[in-house]
Amino acid sequence: MPTRRCDARHLQTQAWSLLVGCCLLGCSESDLAGVGPEFALPGPPSLAGVMPLTRPEGLDRQKVALGKDLFNDTRLSADGSIACSSCHDVAAGGDDGRPTAIGIGGRVGPLNTPTVFNSSLNVAQFWDGRASSLEEQIDQTVQSPLELGADWTTIEKRLRADRAMRKRFEAVFGTEPDAQTVKSAIAEYLRALITVDAPFDRYLAGDRSAMGADAVEGYELFSRLGCISCHQGRNLGGNFFQRIGVMGDFFAKRGRAPSEADLGRFNVTGREEDRYKFKVPSLRNVAQTAPYFHDGSGETLEDAVRMMVDVQLGRPVRDDEIRKLVAFLEALTGEVDEALL
Ligand code: HEC
Ligand code: HEC
Numbered sequence: 001m002p003t004r005r006c007d008a009r010h011l012q013t014q015a016w017s018l019l020v021g022c023c024l025l026g027c028s029e030s031d032l033a034g035v036g037p038e039f040a041l042p043g044p045p046s047l048a049g050v051m052p053l054t055r056p057e058g059l060d061r062q063k064v065a066l067g068k069d070l071f072n073d074t075r076l077s078a079d080g081s082i083a084c085s086s087c088h089d090v091a092a093g094g095d096d097g098r099p100t101a102i103g104i105g106g107r108v109g110p111l112n113t114p115t116v117f118n119s120s121l122n123v124a125q126f127w128d129g130r131a132s133s134l135e136e137q138i139d140q141t142v143q144s145p146l147e148l149g150a151d152w153t154t155i156e157k158r159l160r161a162d163r164a165m166r167k168r169f170e171a172v173f174g175t176e177p178d179a180q181t182v183k184s185a186i187a188e189y190l191r192a193l194i195t196v197d198a199p200f201d202r203y204l205a206g207d208r209s210a211m212g213a214d215a216v217e218g219y220e221l222f223s224r225l226g227c228i229s230c231h232q233g234r235n236l237g238g239n240f241f242q243r244i245g246v247m248g249d250f251f252a253k254r255g256r257a258p259s260e261a262d263l264g265r266f267n268v269t270g271r272e273e274d275r276y277k278f279k280v281p282s283l284r285n286v287a288q289t290a291p292y293f294h295d296g297s298g299e300t301l302e303d304a305v306r307m308m309v310d311v312q313l314g315r316p317v318r319d320d321e322i323r324k325l326v327a328f329l330e331a332l333t334g335e336v337d338e339a340l341l
Contacts (some may be wrong), residue, residue, distance in 0.1 A: 048223075048232035050153025053118065053284070053334065054203035056194050063172050069338060070182055075158040076142060077104050078149040084186070086149070088116045089195065091341050095258030099296025101147070109146040110261035112296035115289050117336070118282055120239035122189040125279045127294045128270045129241060134187040139179070152179040172287030195285055205333070211331045218328025221321055225313055232282045236332065237282035241265050242270025244276055244293070251276075253307065254297050262295065287330045301326050 070076065071084045087096045094115035096102075119125065125137035140248070142148045156312045157166045159177035165211040166176060173181045187331055200219070202210035211219070222228055226263055231237040244264075251258045258276065260267070265277035278294050292298030298307055305325050307319040 005047070038287070043210055048228045049234060050228070050232070050236070051234045052204045053121075053194055053196050053198075053234055056120075057190055058163055058171070059192050059327065061186060062168075063185050063188040064192045064340075066168050066172055066176050067185035067192075069186070070186050073188055076148050076150060076182075077156055078151075078154070078265075079295070079340055082148065084116075084141070084148075087113050090116065093117075093285055094193070095289045097292050103147045104146070104149045107146050111135060111294055112291065114281060115285060116190055117193050117195050117334075118235050118238070118284050119193070120187075121194075121233075122279065122282070123234040123240060128265050128268050134190050135183040138183045139184050139306070152182075155179070176255065188338070192337055192340055195336055198284065198334035199331040200328070201334065214324045214326065214327035215331040216328075218324035218326070218331075221325055222328055225309070225315070226327075228307065229315075230312070231283050237280045237284040240280060241274070242280050243276040244278055245311045248311035250311045252309070253294070253311065259309075264294065282331055284332050285334060287333050301329060 020023035034115045059154075067302055071088075074080045074083045074086075076083060087101050087103075089096060094111045094117040098113065100111055101113045103109060114127070120134060123129065125131040125134060126140075131137035131140055142150050142152070156176075158181070158197050159169075164185055169175060169181055172185065175181060199210045199215070202218075203216070222231075227235075229241050233239050238309050241264075251262065264277075265274035266272075268274070287301055290298075292301070293307075298304035302322060306317070306321055309315060309322070309325075
């Protein structure tokens with residue numbers, strides 16, 4: 001047990017959920033880089049900081065509406081062919097249902113598209129956590145040759161040529177559209193995309209009939225087997241980085257040797273210990289976001305759960321346990337206000 005990493009300093013600065021997971025798993029300081037005070041959980045915590053999600057407060061509604069339109073605006077891509085929403089369909093789980101993403105010109109990327117729902121709760125953005133804020137994530141996505149492949153000067157020109165757009169930016173920001181205001185509006189929209197009222201949330205809030213017996217037993221298994229030591233906190237993930245294949249060789253089981261994209265967090269830090277580490281994904285709404293894993297190699301939720309039990313926990317599992325875990329994960333599907341769709 002790496003006691004150095006479970007010291008009192010963490011008690012004061014990190015959320016309980018992180019502390020529990022880190023003590024169990026021995027993650028390093030860098031795994032937690034960027035964890036801010038907003039992750040501190042109020043009140044007496046449950047073991048791993050599990051609690052219901054609540055509607056976001058204090059957002060600027062006009063800015064959210066502008067961000068939503070920009071999220072759907074193909075003028076953000078180099079050739080005007082795609083928008084954020086082409087890969088993040090908020091009417092269908094906030095992702096694209098593909099193993100890996102397809103950007104402008106049909107370019108196939110190496111990574112699975114994560115959902116945009118609840119992304120503002122993540123400690124950092126992207127599978128490898130290379131963006132520390134939503135604004136930085138948007139900046140990289142807009143310019144990535146595998147995604148929107150655009151440049152800000154062109155986008156600014158296009159939006160400024162649109163009188164109605166200019167007026168809306170004027171009303172929200174008091175300025176013309178530019179890179180900073182576009183990023184700010186889209187980020188505000190993303191912050192609004194918190195899913196609430198999942199059966200699990202209602203169960204946590206005291207409605208014991210909100211989840212079926214299988215899901216309740218699945219939650220118990222999820223805690224007892226140790227899934228919760230990684231997928232923890234109110235977002236059931238998104239808090240830190242962990243290696244895929246702690247107890248078994250994920251890549252051997254996948255049947256394809258690791259590529260550069262499979263190096264994960266190592267590509268950001270260059271540290272040997274970060275090889276094959278990824279941000280532990282949030283499991284909220286996970287039933288809607290097949291296929292799974294950073295490479296999209298997990299076809300169904302059942303496949304993903306089996307792989308996790310195998311390579312993260314290294315234990316045998318019965319079919320009824322898998323069924324219950326899946327029933328629990330299915331109870332994590334929440335809703336957003338219709339106006340955001
Ligand atoms: C071509 C498909 C595609 C388009 C277009 C696209 N994304 Fe993504 N998005 C992805 C992929 C793939 C990732 C993961 C990339 C990685 O981890 O390196 C991602 C990651 C993200 C994340 C991080 C989520 C997390 O949990 O880490 C957010 C937030 C996001 N995108 C929002 C947006 C926004 C906003 C736009 C428009 C400005 C956009 N995306 C456009 C495919 C796309
Ligand atoms: C040691 C930490 C750890 C443990 C324990 C763990 N996971 Fe994971 N889980 C991860 C990481 C890291 C990923 C992302 C891996 C990747 O994509 O390469 C992941 C991915 C997943 C995914 C896919 C999510 C997506 O959006 O693609 C599911 C589902 C999942 N885990 C469920 C579980 C369940 C159920 C358990 C317990 C049986 C469990 N995990 C135990 C770290 C863990």
